[in-house]
Amino acid sequence: SKSKSTKFANVNFGDRGMSLEAELNSSNTYYLENDIAVIHKKPIPIQIVKVDYPNRSAAVIREAYFQQASTTDYNGVYRGRYLDFEAKETKSKTAFPLKNFHEHQIEHMRKCLAQDGICFVIIRFAVLNRLFLLTATDLFHYWDHQADGGRKSIPLTDIEKLATELHYHINPLIPYLDAIDPLIEG
Amino acid sequence: SKSKSTKFANVNFGDRGMSLEAELNSSNTYYLENDIAVIHKKPIPIQIVKVDYPNRSAAVIREAYFQQASTTDYNGVYRGRYLDFEAKETKSKTAFPLKNFHEHQIEHMRKCLAQDGICFVIIRFAVLNRLFLLTATDLFHYWDHQADGGRKSIPLTDIEKLATELHYHINPLIPYLDAIDPLIEG
Ligand SMILES: [Mg+2]
Numbered sequence: 001s002k003s004k005s006t007k008f009a010n011v012n013f014g015d016r017g018m019s020l021e022a023e024l025n026s027s028n029t030y031y032l033e034n035d036i037a038v039i040h041k042k043p044i045p046i047q048i049v050k051v052d053y054p055n056r057s058a059a060v061i062r063e064a065y066f067q068q069a070s071t072t073d074y075n076g077v078y079r080g081r082y083l084d085f086e087a088k089e090t091k092s093k094t095a096f097p098l099k100n101f102h103e104h105q106i107e108h109m110r111k112c113l114a115q116d117g118i119c120f121v122i123i124r125f126a127v128l129n130r131l132f133l134l135t136a137t138d139l140f141h142y143w144d145h146q147a148d149g150g151r152k153s154i155p156l157t158d159i160e161k162l163a164t165e166l167h168y169h170i171n172p173l174i175p176y177l178d179a180i181d182p183l184i185e186g
Numbered sequence: 187s188k189s190k191s192t193k194f195a196n197v198n199f200g201d202r203g204m205s206l207e208a209e210l211n212s213s214n215t216y217y218l219e220n221d222i223a224v225i226h227k228k229p230i231p232i233q234i235v236k237v238d239y240p241n242r243s244a245a246v247i248r249e250a251y252f253q254q255a256s257t258t259d260y261n262g263v264y265r266g267r268y269l270d271f272e273a274k275e276t277k278s279k280t281a282f283p284l285k286n287f288h289e290h291q292i293e294h295m296r297k298c299l300a301q302d303g304i305c306f307v308i309i310r311f312a313v314l315n316r317l318f319l320l321t322a323t324d325l326f327h328y329w330d331h332q333a334d335g336g337r338k339s340i341p342l343t344d345i346e347k348l349a350t351e352l353h354y355h356i357n358p359l360i361p362y363l364d365a366i367d368p369l370i371e372g
């Protein structure tokens with residue numbers, strides 16, 4: 001077996017710049033520090049099997065496994081409303097493949113929506129460097145029609161019509177809450 | 187160095203029965219399955235340093251460290267409102283020691299409250315087997331007065347007056363959302 005340690009750094013700078021996750025984390029820090037919203041990335045769930053307690057130093061986890069996340073990437077509170085969302089990137093230039101979602105993420109969003117939470121997905125088309133905020137309700141329309149002969153992806157042309165395009169900014173880097181205001185005022 | 191693996195089981199059955207955390211997790215499962223609320227325990231944040239990728243099997247974390255949680259134990263959505271809370275136990279029979287809280291947990295609750303979230307703490311007096319739901323606003327009163335000569339704990343007699351006592355039930359085990367309804371209805 002070989003070991004890697006780079007993959008799990010908090011900020012994953014790649015050829016194309018920051019990862020979408022790092023960009024959203026940076027945006028959330030801005031929103032938090034400016035008392036605009038409290039939104040955090042949920043930690044990856046880990047099943048811990050073995051822990052060493054060396055003398056005089058911190059506990060060291062020596063055997064643990066990644067668990068499948070049962071919910072979404074982010075949640076928090078903004079203007080009295082519960083926000084819950086997933087961030088996804090695709091290399092496709094023409095459509096967003098639905099296989100990027102797991103059934104349990106969809107089910108989690110359905111349950112949050114039933115409690116009147118605001119649920120959405122932030123999608124980046126990495127090659128095009130275009131970003132969209134698509135509501136969970138619009139996502140479910142495509143998800144639910146896969147089974148009865150529907151497409152396995154959402155065409156970019158549909159996303160352009162249904163979603164709100166987000167444009168990079170300075171502070172915050174991704175001003176995605178601007179696209180939430182009309183949903184609250186709705 | 188010696189190793190332990192028992193401490194991190196999801197359910198921690200002790201002499202006195204389930205831990206408060208396990209009782210709340212069970213209650214949240216009931217609320218989730220019955221479409222009453224979506225509330226999850228946040229995973230413990232872990233800093234991962236080394237991961238092995240053995241052939242044909244799952245990645246194994248070989249070196250990682252516990253990080254201090256910067257927020258609270260639980261959050262989620264109920265009746266359109268964002269809920270955020272901490273669960274704490276004490277062995278004291280007379281008062282709840284404020285040293286059970288970290289400054290960053292208090293700051294997190296202040297920020298959530300400023301966004302009109304519903305923030306509170308569920309306190310168990312383990313020896314008395316009594317449970318209370320205390321709002322963050324009431325907690326802050328005691329927290330803020332520590333510095334100017336106030337008490338370092340909240341007397342049980344004050345908690346009896348300010349908080350809502352919770353009584354164990356069958357389903358859910360701890361029906362704490364009943365104490366939230368009056369807060370929502372105002
Ligand atoms: Mg994601």
Ligand SMILES: [Mg+2]
Nearest residue numbers: 259272273274
């Ligand atoms: Mg706790």
